Amino acid sequence: xxxxxxxxxxxxxxxxxxxxxxxxxxxxxxxxxxxxxxxxxxxxxxxxxxxxxxxxxxxxxxxxxxxxxxxxxxxxxxxxxxxxxxxxxxxxxxxxxxxxxxxxxxxxxxxxxxxxxxxxxxxxxxxxxxxxxxxxxxxxxxxxxxxxxxxxxxxxxxxxxxxxxxxxxxxxxxxxxxxxxxxxxxxxxxxxxxxxxxxxxxxxxxxxxxxxxxxxxxxxxxxxxxxxxxxxxxxxxxxxxxxxxxxxxxxxxxxxxxxxxxxxxxxxxxxxxxxxxxxxxxxxxxxxxxxxxxxxxxxxxxxxxxxxxxxxxxxxxxxxx
Amino acid sequence: xxxxxxxxxxxxxxxxxxxxxxxxxxxxxxxxxxxxxxxxxxxxxxxxxxxxxxxxxxxxxxxxxxxxxxxxxxxxxxxxxxxxxxxxxxxxxxxxxxxxxxxxxxxxxxxxxxxxxxxxxxxxxxxxxxxxxxxxxxxxxxxxxxxxxxxxxxxxxxxxxxxxxxxxxxxxxxxxxxxxxxxxxxxxxxxxxxxxxxxxxxxxxxxxxxxxxxxxxxxxxxxxxxxxxxxxxxxxxxxxxxxxxxxxxxxxxxxxxxxxxxxxxxxxxxxxxxxxxxxxxxxxxxxxxxxxxxxxxxxxxxxxxxxxxxxxxxxxxxxxxxxxxxxxx
Numbered sequence: 001x002x003x004x005x006x007x008x009x010x011x012x013x014x015x016x017x018x019x020x021x022x023x024x025x026x027x028x029x030x031x032x033x034x035x036x037x038x039x040x041x042x043x044x045x046x047x048x049x050x051x052x053x054x055x056x057x058x059x060x061x062x063x064x065x066x067x068x069x070x071x072x073x074x075x076x077x078x079x080x081x082x083x084x085x086x087x088x089x090x091x092x093x094x095x096x097x098x099x100x101x102x103x104x105x106x107x108x109x110x111x112x113x114x115x116x117x118x119x120x121x122x123x124x125x126x127x128x129x130x131x132x133x134x135x136x137x138x139x140x141x142x143x144x145x146x147x148x149x150x151x152x153x154x155x156x157x158x159x160x161x162x163x164x165x166x167x168x169x170x171x172x173x174x175x176x177x178x179x180x181x182x183x184x185x186x187x188x189x190x191x192x193x194x195x196x197x198x199x200x201x202x203x204x205x206x207x208x209x210x211x212x213x214x215x216x217x218x219x220x221x222x223x224x225x226x227x228x229x230x231x232x233x234x235x236x237x238x239x240x241x242x243x244x245x246x247x248x249x250x251x252x253x254x255x256x257x258x259x260x261x262x263x264x265x266x267x268x269x270x271x272x273x274x275x276x277x278x279x280x281x282x283x284x285x286x287x288x289x290x291x292x293x294x295x296x297x298x299x300x301x302x303x304x305x306x307x308x309x310x311x312x313x314x315x316x317x318x319x320x321x
Numbered sequence: 322x323x324x325x326x327x328x329x330x331x332x333x334x335x336x337x338x339x340x341x342x343x344x345x346x347x348x349x350x351x352x353x354x355x356x357x358x359x360x361x362x363x364x365x366x367x368x369x370x371x372x373x374x375x376x377x378x379x380x381x382x383x384x385x386x387x388x389x390x391x392x393x394x395x396x397x398x399x400x401x402x403x404x405x406x407x408x409x410x411x412x413x414x415x416x417x418x419x420x421x422x423x424x425x426x427x428x429x430x431x432x433x434x435x436x437x438x439x440x441x442x443x444x445x446x447x448x449x450x451x452x453x454x455x456x457x458x459x460x461x462x463x464x465x466x467x468x469x470x471x472x473x474x475x476x477x478x479x480x481x482x483x484x485x486x487x488x489x490x491x492x493x494x495x496x497x498x499x500x501x502x503x504x505x506x507x508x509x510x511x512x513x514x515x516x517x518x519x520x521x522x523x524x525x526x527x528x529x530x531x532x533x534x535x536x537x538x539x540x541x542x543x544x545x546x547x548x549x550x551x552x553x554x555x556x557x558x559x560x561x562x563x564x565x566x567x568x569x570x571x572x573x574x575x576x577x578x579x580x581x582x583x584x585x586x587x588x589x590x591x592x593x594x595x596x597x598x599x600x601x602x603x604x605x606x607x608x609x610x611x612x613x614x615x616x617x618x619x620x621x622x623x624x625x626x627x628x629x630x631x632x633x634x635x636x637x638x639x640x641x642x643x644x645x646x647x648x649x650x
Contacts, residue, residue, distance in 0.1 A: 045515055221593070239592045261548060269548060272520045276485070
């Protein structure tokens with residue numbers, strides 16, 4: 001069941017974390033499909049469920065977190081139902097992930113080369129060390145890092161370099177989907193810009209579909225084809241990147257965009273959004289955004305909004321009923 | 322133009338590099354981290370000066386020396402014309418009432434075991450400004466002013482019962498309760514979520530008017546400066562490479578590093594494309610800073626002379642200064 005258009009389809013995904021005072025519904029009924037070759041920007045504030053969604057795609061949730069419902073269809077197979085063997089074959093070689101902090105993702109006792117060899121050997125039995133290192137060198141060079149640095153250790157590298165190593169490790173097995181979870185948050189602004197430029201090159205070179213998870217709308221503006229805005233474990237709005245920025249329809253997207261600084265605009269002050277993100281143990285009834293929404297109506301406090309389509313966007317918002 | 326509140330002269334901080342015993346005995350020379358290297362500027366009363374730089378540029382160390390939380394290796398800081406190193410221990414306590422600080426992390430700056438009302442009123446008791454019912458009254462009034470309301474209800478809450486934005490309000494209230502006139506805000510919004518950032522920034526702007534404050538606003542984010550700073554100073558490897566009125570520096574960045582930083586800021590508009598490529602490499606180690614102009618290894622305009630000649634700030638008029646002889650000659 002190869003789906004020509006979509007590399008990944010997420011259907012009504014629910015993720016829960018049972019804790020002492022109740023159950024955190026971190027992802028609460030998410031539907032999302034990824035078009036082959038696109039960069040999907042997944043944005044939202046902390047606690048909105050964007051990283052949890054990313055982790056569940058690879059079934060990397062740490063217990064007690066668990067997927068409590070829904071399907072994640074990758075090339076016709078439901079990842080939620082996969083056994084351990086199938087998952088191991090999927091992780092790294094088909095779907096790869098890079099994380100926020102490159103220092104804690106690398107083993108300080110392993111040289112960079114050993115990281116690569118270990119990754120290759122885990123998936124391609126019988127590959128010689130020499131071949132593995134040769135392939136690693138090629139990947140490193142495509143990232144602008146000299147091959148001889150394979151002998152070095154993580155502490156000998158700068159933050160930007162380490163993040164490039166991480167992406168090299170993610171790409172060595174030629175995955176077709178890359179999940180990048182806040183890849184530039186730990187980097188300085190110039191290095192961040194360098195990294196985003198690199199990611200843009202790599203997507204073409206490696207024919208990648210990318211999920212770029214970030215809280216920084218400026219980052220996704222540069223790279224993403226489409227943008228998904230999450231709020232309180234649900235998807236508020238999905239749409240083409242340009243049109244999300246030009247004409248955001250969901251009140252949360254509007255508020256988010258108005259509260260970020262734009263150095264190129266003559267915008268004398270930032271707008272603020274009242275209130276704070278919802279408590280996911282006991283989320284508000286109806287629309288999860290209604291306590292902060294400037295356009296709140298009676299129905300918003302009672303019924304959870306379904307998905308409505310308008311101008312190529314899809315919103316969970318009663319305004320577009 | 323209003324009077325000068327803070328003046329910093331040639332401020333320098335070299336941290337000795339910690340090594341093992343044997344290395345110390347046999348080392349030919351001691352090595353240092355050149356965190357801050359000859360920084361001078363002033364801040365006028367009522368002004369907000371933004372101190373901007375990447376990690377390792379020395380901006381936080383500079384802020385700490387101004388508050389005398391660190392003793393500088395050399396150089397001096399003047400508060401209302403008097404050197405703060407001349408203050409005795411007792412006098413310094415009095416000065417701390419007037420010079421306050423807001424840190425980046427509101428989780429780490431509040432004791433998890435102290436109700437927030439007590440945390441905010443703590444400085445009043447330490448400085449013997451108010452006690453008992455009077456301290457409580459002053460604290461409640463301050464809480465209302467920074468938007469912690471209803472104050473009487475929140476007074477007994479612990480930090481973990483508040484949201485991130487509320488916690489940063491507590492930190493701000495605690496800094497302002499002794500009626501300071503100068504506040505060092507060290508990345509006050511870096512930890513906050515996007516929607517909370519705008520709120521904190523707006524509160525800081527309001528407090529500045531309400532309490533007649535002067536800020537040193539330390540940040541890595543030039544875009545934020547646009548909304549709060551009057552002037553900005555750009556630091557690179559322990560030195561100020563450019564300083565001037567915000568609008569002037571944004572419109573006409575002179576130092577190539579300033580121009581690069583401005584260019585690197587992510588713009589929330591998919592149509593926007595950067596016009597210059599980003600320089601390769603990262604900020605070098607402050608243990609062995611490059612000779613001459615420290616930015617030369619990454620500078621798109623670098624010439625051989627840049628690695629030979631140390632650069633000094635040159636006045637370009639109306640308070641705009643830059644340290645790049647290629648651009649200022």
